[in-house]
Amino acid sequence: MTLTDIARFSVRRASGHTPELELPPAGHFIGGSFVPGSSGAQTEIVDPTTGQSFASVAEGTADDVDAAVAAAVRAQPGWGATTPKERSEALSKIADIIEASHAVLEALESANTGKPQSVSEDDVSSAVDTFRFMAGAGRALSSLAAGDYVAGHTSVILREPIGVVGVITPWNYPLLMAAWKLAPILAAGNSVVLKPSEQTPLTTLKLMELIAGVLPDGVLNVVTGLGPVVGARLADHPDINLVAVTGSVGSGKAVASLAGSTVKRVHLELGGKAPVLIYADADLAAAATALRTAGFWNSGQECGSACRVLVHESVAEEFTELLVREVSTLVVGDPAAGADVEIGPMVSEAHFARVAGFLQRALDAGITAAIGGRPLEGPGYFIAPTVLVNVPAGAEAAREEIFGPVITVETFSDEQEVIRRANDTPYGLAASVWTSDARLSMSVPRKLDFGTVWVNSHLVLANEVPWGGFKGSGYGRDLSLYALEDFSRTKHVMINHSA
Structure with missing residues (x-):
């Protein structure tokens, strides 16, 4: 087979005026509102179709992460005590908001990542479906039946929130991977601190702006910034109970190593x-x-x-x-x-x-x-x-x-x-x-x-079937009921009724 002339492919460029983007606020989203970064430093956001900067966001610090984790710690007990029905209603509302705002989110996703329109449209519609699926799935979890597995003792299996979950999402699917993580984490009653990729944070920040007020303040927090700073602090923070990563094998190894210092659980979806x-x-x-x-x-x-x-x-x-x-x-x-x-x-x-x-x-x-x-x-x-x-x-x-x-x-x-x-x-x-x-x-x-x-x-x-890998591709499962299991914990309560 002979080499095909690469002139077959040329880049089609946009002609004429393109609609102005609805950019999100540039700060971190902590405790229910946008706040400026503690350092004042900014990260430039580049349009990959031109190589030109068109926006900037706050470059987070370990102090910013600490503030977000503190907000999540305060909010988690109340959110974890809500019923599956109440959490389901919140997730359904988020799905409705994403669907109603699809054009804004699709435009931002394409501008930030360079994605074709068809890919951005699929990402947004899939994010909607993810929240809707988890809104229902969170009300249908099952466990081992209660019973007397030892004479005179009744065993009950409780499924509880893990607590505060740190999330690190990648640049290739910023909105969709946020949805894949946030929907089951929230459905299971956890609070969250999420770090989007420093290259593609815009749709995640826009989502926070759109859904502000749907969840109690502090349940969902976003800190933008670099992996070695913000990601590392999420991984080793003593008040984070689990850290979930979608990213490269190198990123996953670094997070897992840091997480080991506090023996926290790790959920990795890698390359x-x-x-x-x-x-x-x-x-x-x-x-x-x-x-x-x-x-x-x-x-x-x-x-x-x-x-x-x-x-x-x-x-x-x-x-x-x-x-x-x-x-x-x-x-x-x-x-x-x-x-x-x-x-x-x-x-x-x-x-x-x-x-x-x-x-x-x-x-x-x-x-x-x-x-x-x-x-x-x-x-x-x-x-x-x-x-x-x-x-x-x-x-x-x-x-x-x-x-x-x-x-x-x-x-x-x-x-x-x-x-x-x-x-x-x-x-x-x-x-x-x-x-x-x-x-x-x-x-x-x-x-x-x-x-x-x-x-x-x-x-x-x-959404009904799991996604995740073996070997260097990590462990843990996204999507399906298996994700809900990964982002919750089981507790055995045994009651002696023989006396």
């Missing part, structure tokens, strides 16, 4: 490098069409992205041609350039350089870009959608999380080989299997060491 196993009997056209979305959603800045294809050698050429044809139709551009834009920029200059570095090293090592393979010209942080072929087993591009619009293609010859190679990764978040063989569809997922395994689909999520 991924999802293998896509395509057997010879798979519907190759359907797989290629699915990977057009699953491999490039959110410009590949997605921890469950279908980014590492392992295709049987007998159909590798046919599948790769189908995949490249699908990828060649992707529309790259500024999210303000039209609703049909599918690929936006990388979130920051640093991440752009990181992805570009992966591509250059792959090309230097003799790997072929069947399409794409380079940054795109002009302002902003755009990378051409890329399919790397002739990728040898163990290559950096096939093992490390590139986190950009890049799919690698490797070949395999037999079932044992592909399972071994699929599992030969430090990550364990997600994978998919493509086959028309009923035996393979049942047996292969059991052998794959990943928290989610799709069969003949990829990157399909629902």
Whole structure:
């Protein structure tokens, strides 16, 4: 296969006047209102389509975290004493507010992250559904039935709030990952101090502005700032009972290490490098069409992205041609350039350089870009959608999380080989299997060491089912009733009634 001219892709730019954004207040949200940061320092927010700053937020300090935690500690007993019905009503109200404000939130999300409109729209609608699901799920938790498991003693299992939860959310899904954490944490009766990514805090702050007054003051707090300062203080603060992170493996390791000093619980949803196993009997056209979305959603800045294809050698050429044809139709551009834009920029200059570095090293090592393979010209942080072929087993591009619009293609010859190679990764978040063989569809997922395994689909999520990984991808589960269990604690009460 020959290198496709990357001139196929160009960046569509917005033309004409773009509507003015409804920016949130720039301070921290502590104790029910926005307050200035204690240091007065600001973090500039950059538009990744241009590289230009367009807003700023407070750069938090350990003192700001301490103030937020103190507010959460004061508020938690009262919130934890509310009934599931009362908490459900609050979460339902938050869902209604997000839905009513969807246009404002979508515009902010796209401006801050560079996301295409379709991705921001999906994020906001998914956030609404997350709060609505947890509003109901929080009223339906069950435990071991009360009973006399020892003669003369009745055992009752109580489910209680953990207390104060620290949350650290990532830059790729700032609003949605906040919803994934906040909804079950609040439904379980906890109070929260949340640190959004310093790169993409705007929709989180806007959400605080929109829902101020729905929850008692201090139940939900947000401190903006840098990971080594704000994140580190959340991780080692003695009054925080659990810290939950969605982010990189490095961030998760750092938080877990700091959390160990106070023996607090840790909930980690970290990176991924999802293998896509395509057997010879798979519907190759359907797989290629699915990977057009699953491999490039959110410009590949997605921890469950279908980014590492392992295709049987007998159909590798046919599948790769189908995949490249699908990828060649992707529309790259500024999210303000039209609703049909599918690929936006990388979130920051640093991440752009990181992805570009992966591509250059792959090309230097003799790997072929069947399409794409380079940054795109002009302002902003755009990378051409890329399919790397002739990728040898163990290559950096096939093992490390590139986190950009890049799919690698490797070949395999037999079932044992592909399972071994699929599992030969430090990550364990997600994978998919493509086959028309009923035996393979049942047996292969059991052998794959990943928290989610799709069969003949990829990157399909629902609030009713859990999301989370194994190995370097962390532990703990988001979504579903399992998240509610993770963010609560069980207490056994045994009553002696034999006397």
